[in-house]
Amino acid sequence: MKTRGDTRQRIITAATELFRRQGYTATGMKQIVATAQTPFGSIYHFFPGGKVQMGEEVVRTSGAAYLDLIAALFTDPTDPATATEEAFRGAARTLHDLDYADPCPVATIALETSGTSERLRHATAEVFTSWTDALTAYYTSAGLPAPAANATATSVLALLEGAFMLGRASRSTAPVLATAPAAAAIVRAASAS
Numbered sequence: 177m178k179t180r181g182d183t184r185q186r187i188i189t190a191a192t193e194l195f196r197r198q199g200y201t202a203t204g205m206k207q208i209v210a211t212a213q214t215p216f217g218s219i220y221h222f223f224p225g226g227k228v229q230m231g232e233e234v235v236r237t238s239g240a241a242y243l244d245l246i247a248a249l250f251t252d253p254t255d256p257a258t259a260t261e262e263a264f265r266g267a268a269r270t271l272h273d274l275d276y277a278d279p280c281p282v283a284t285i286a287l288e289t290s291g292t293s294e295r296l297r298h299a300t301a302e303v304f305t306s307w308t309d310a311l312t313a314y315y316t317s318a319g320l321p322a323p324a325a326n327a328t329a330t331s332v333l334a335l336l337e338g339a340f341m342l343g344r345a346s347r348s349t350a351p352v353l354a355t356a357p358a359a360a361a362i363v364r365a366a367s368a369s
Contacts, residue, residue, distance in 0.1 A: 183212075184218075186212040187218065187222060189212070190208050192234045195281045195285060200296075201288050205226075205227060231285055231289070231295075234281055235281070235300055242307065243307060243310055249266070250263070256320075260332055260362075263336075265356055267352050268352035272349050282304070283337050286304070304333070307333055308329045310329075319367065325366070328362055328363055328366040331362050335355050335362070336359070
């Protein structure tokens with residue numbers, strides 16, 4: 177028997193996939209309902225604030241999942257440059273495996289809505305801050321002073337998100353793979369200073 181939680185989760189899962197693949201603006205509520213295989217009224221039952229509330233939930237849920245991925249990828253503080261480069265190589269594989277659809281619904285929503293929805297801009301900013309904080313903590317554990325660790329984390333995340341965008345546009349992993357050594361070099365330079 178399906179529960180209310182199952183229905184809500186199906187809606188979030190459907191919205192996440194659709195926002196990631198085709199964008200927030202291009203995704204309609206009817207399409208989300210059809211993909212989730214739920215009655216239309218379920219959307220407003222679980223998300224009385226409509227699409228914006230759903231978008232916030234997708235951003236926060238996806239953000240938490242990627243935060244867990246950061247924690248899983250960046251564990252050994254003895255060689256942060258290599259860990260960073262390997263994370264980029266893994267990201268390139270993910271981009272390829274997703275057929276060059278944006279692997280990050282947070283970035284997609286941020287790009288589309290930051291100038292039109294303060295609520296979604298705020299939600300995406302919170303998520304990006306959580307990722308930066310997690311990487312900052314990792315680089316700090318690897319011996320970088322806090323300000324350098326934060327600058328390094330910010331640079332690495334910006335490089336990755338930009339590489340995803342270029343890779344998606346060119347339908348190639350080349351931009352992500354090309355930035356992997358650059359990200360490692362940023363970490364090495366911060367470690368040396």
